[in-house]
Amino acid sequence: MVNANITNKMRNLRDAYSSALIELGSKNEDVVVLDADLSLSTKTKRFGTVFPDRFFDMGIAEANMMGVAAGLAACGKIVFASTFAVFATGRSYDAIRQSIAYPELNVKIVATHAGISVGGDGASHQMLEDIALMRALPNMTVIAPADATEMEDVVPAIAEHSGPCYVRIGRADAPIIFETHGEFKIGRGLVLRDGSDVAIIATGTMTAEALKAYDLLKKEGIEACIVHMPTIKPIDKKLARKVAGKTGRIITCEEHTIIGGLGDAVSMAIAEKPVPMRRIGVNDVFGESGEARQLMEKYGLTAENMAKVAKEMIKKY
Amino acid sequence: MHDKALIKDLKRKALEIRKWVIESVYRAGSGHPGGSLSIADVMACLYFHEMRHNPKDPKWPDRDRLVLSKGHAAPALYAALALAGYFPVEELKNLRKIGHFLQGHPCMKKVPGVDMSTGSLGHGLSVAVGMALAGKLDGKDYRVFVILGDGEVQEGQIWEAANSASHYKLDNIIAILDRNGLQIDGPTEEIMHVEPIAWRWQAFGWDVIEIDGHDIEEILDTFHEIKMNEKPTIIIANTIKGKGVSFMEGTLSFHGKPPSEEQYKKAMSELEQEERELNG
Numbered sequence: 001m002v003n004a005n006i007t008n009k010m011r012n013l014r015d016a017y018s019s020a021l022i023e024l025g026s027k028n029e030d031v032v033v034l035d036a037d038l039s040l041s042t043k044t045k046r047f048g049t050v051f052p053d054r055f056f057d058m059g060i061a062e063a064n065m066m067g068v069a070a071g072l073a074a075c076g077k078i079v080f081a082s083t084f085a086v087f088a089t090g091r092s093y094d095a096i097r098q099s100i101a102y103p104e105l106n107v108k109i110v111a112t113h114a115g116i117s118v119g120g121d122g123a124s125h126q127m128l129e130d131i132a133l134m135r136a137l138p139n140m141t142v143i144a145p146a147d148a149t150e151m152e153d154v155v156p157a158i159a160e161h162s163g164p165c166y167v168r169i170g171r172a173d174a175p176i177i178f179e180t181h182g183e184f185k186i187g188r189g190l191v192l193r194d195g196s197d198v199a200i201i202a203t204g205t206m207t208a209e210a211l212k213a214y215d216l217l218k219k220e221g222i223e224a225c226i227v228h229m230p231t232i233k234p235i236d237k238k239l240a241r242k243v244a245g246k247t248g249r250i251i252t253c254e255e256h257t258i259i260g261g262l263g264d265a266v267s268m269a270i271a272e273k274p275v276p277m278r279r280i281g282v283n284d285v286f287g288e289s290g291e292a293r294q295l296m297e298k299y300g301l302t303a304e305n306m307a308k309v310a311k312e313m314i315k316k317y
Numbered sequence: 318m319h320d321k322a323l324i325k326d327l328k329r330k331a332l333e334i335r336k337w338v339i340e341s342v343y344r345a346g347s348g349h350p351g352g353s354l355s356i357a358d359v360m361a362c363l364y365f366h367e368m369r370h371n372p373k374d375p376k377w378p379d380r381d382r383l384v385l386s387k388g389h390a391a392p393a394l395y396a397a398l399a400l401a402g403y404f405p406v407e408e409l410k411n412l413r414k415i416g417h418f419l420q421g422h423p424c425m426k427k428v429p430g431v432d433m434s435t436g437s438l439g440h441g442l443s444v445a446v447g448m449a450l451a452g453k454l455d456g457k458d459y460r461v462f463v464i465l466g467d468g469e470v471q472e473g474q475i476w477e478a479a480n481s482a483s484h485y486k487l488d489n490i491i492a493i494l495d496r497n498g499l500q501i502d503g504p505t506e507e508i509m510h511v512e513p514i515a516w517r518w519q520a521f522g523w524d525v526i527e528i529d530g531h532d533i534e535e536i537l538d539t540f541h542e543i544k545m546n547e548k549p550t551i552i553i554a555n556t557i558k559g560k561g562v563s564f565m566e567g568t569l570s571f572h573g574k575p576p577s578e579e580q581y582k583k584a585m586s587e588l589e590q591e592e593r594e595l596n597g
Contacts, residue, residue, distance in 0.1 A: 032451075032454070053454065054454070056450065056485070058481055059480070059481070059484075061474075061477035061480070061481065063443070063474045063477065064443045064446070064474055064477035064478050064481055065443075066443070067440050067441075067442075067443020067444045067446070067447065067474070067478065068443050068444070068446045068447035068450065068478075068481065069447060070433075070443070070444050070447055071384075071433070071443065071444040071445060071446060071447020071448040071449070071450070071451065071461075072447040072448070072450060072451045073447070074425070074432065074433060074444070074447070074448060074451075075378075075447070075448050075451030075452070075455070076378070076451070077451055077454075079447075094437055094440070095440060095443065095474065097437075098434065098435070098436065098437045098440050099433070099434070099440050099443070099444055102424075102434050103424075103425050103426055103433065103434040104426060
């Protein structure tokens with residue numbers, strides 16, 4: 001079991017991204033960073049200030065940015081390409097497919113502003129299908145870190161990994177749940193709480209909500225197993241199967257459409273020996289404007305909803 | 318002025334490329350002969366004179382790169398690579414065949430000498446921008462050649478890439494536009510106009526040179542004249558689709574269709590006749 005706790009400390013994953021990038025850039029001269037006119041929001045601008053020669057703003061032309069990233073990678077660079085998730089994956093899909101995933105080039109797409117918690121900008125900017133799009137591509141690794149600590153581990157890990165990666169983080173500040181570094185490993189899920197009544201498998205910042213759900217359920221005498229799945233592809237099949245066998249009930253939770261994301265990955269992993277499953281996510285609809293917290297509540301992306309679903313499942317199965 | 322022997326040799330190479338285009342597409346039973354034949358002369362000039370490359374070391378970091386953005390002209394690229402020594406020419410007979418490495422469109426992971434996987438139109442110039450930026454970053458003097466189709470420039474991403482190439486002053490990019498005038502559905506100007514083509518590239522900050530894309534001497538002179546003046550260059554190569562095979566020239570029907578057995582024999586005999594005249 002890995003030590004993880006809900007703390008009062010909030011930290012933005014984008015800040016963690018830029019700090020980790022700068023540290024990586026100071027150690028490795030092959031690291032090149034691209035952005036598409038959102039470098040103040042994605043925070044890659046900070047890398048550009050420290051390493052102006054290795055930072056290129058490609059303007060509002062995301063598909064071109066992905067192709068340029070591929071060309072740099074084909075010449076030996078480790079390329080980080082950042083913009084909002086909606087542009088990074090939706091607008092650029094064919095460029096990623098043809099020029100990055102198919103030739104298996106060393107491009108790290110780090111997308112920010114993923115999910116409904118983008119808030120006020122509304123559905124046009126709330127990317128909810130990015131995991132599905134990227135997960136469907138051969139050669140692509142897909143990662144959604146839980147907090148700033150983990151994000152700082154993800155950046156060097158994907159730089160070390162040879163091949164395309166997609167990392168999605170949100171816009172909002174998120175509670176720190178890992179107080180120490182070093183737990184993240186590509187493809188490895190982490191058991192954060194042990195229990196045998198139900199397993200809650202979460203990814204991204206939903207993992208913090210899952211930890212809260214554990215406490216809510218515990219008060220009612222229910223022991224939940226809480227799993228953090230930072231890598232959605234390749235999914236930790238062994239762990240998914242293990243907790244399925246142990247609890248007999250699985251809930252997945254992601255700030256993403258229920259189609260094609262973590263829920264699908266987990267259900268595929270346990271399909272040979274299935275147990276009842278519920279998938280918490282955005283239910284095949286577009287989002288809307290609102291405050292981040294209000295939206296998370298309206299669309300059921302909360303600890304309270306996880307606990308409710310868990311109780312329903314325990315009653316039913 | 319170039320050496321007469323060199324011109325003759327490159328003409329011979331272009332004919333060999335054409336013969337292999339016909340041979341490989343015929344054997345494959347599918348593929349794109351028209352747009353492969355139109356760039357055969359440019360391809361011969363690049364791989365047998367202009368480009369700095371080493372078939373024994375396909376990944377040589379200092380090599381000039383070639384991105385075949387109009388990836389459907391793969392048969393011409395494969396023929397040039399095989400004739401240059403990247404892999405045995407006999408492999409050209411296995412184009413598009415399961416279990417063999419010559420994919421229908423260029424695949425850099427499988428084919429030695431292919432610098433970028435292409436096929437979906439509109440992507441290659443962006444990749445060339447990335448390769449050119451890497452060259453500048455590393456202080457290397459290699460150049461990045463990229464071959465574009467004239468229908469291909471209807472893709473919006475081409476213009477995103479064109480804009481970024483001039484913004485970053487990438488004078489190490491040399492694009493060649495295969496202006497054969499035809500795309501699958503018809504003449505470019507009827508389907509979706511691309512003219513005034515030279516003016517459009519000039520407006521995006523490029524140096525533009527217009528040439529006869531089948532005149533070996535003019536192609537060589539043009540490469541020779543390109544200056545490193547902080548601007549990317551595009552050569553608009555006026556070509557004939559299907560060039561070299563009488564019944565394919567200027568026609569739409571051989572864009573993406575292989576020749577029949579009878580057509581194959583006729584095409585090969587025409588090209589062999591031309592070879593005899595050249596050697597004569």
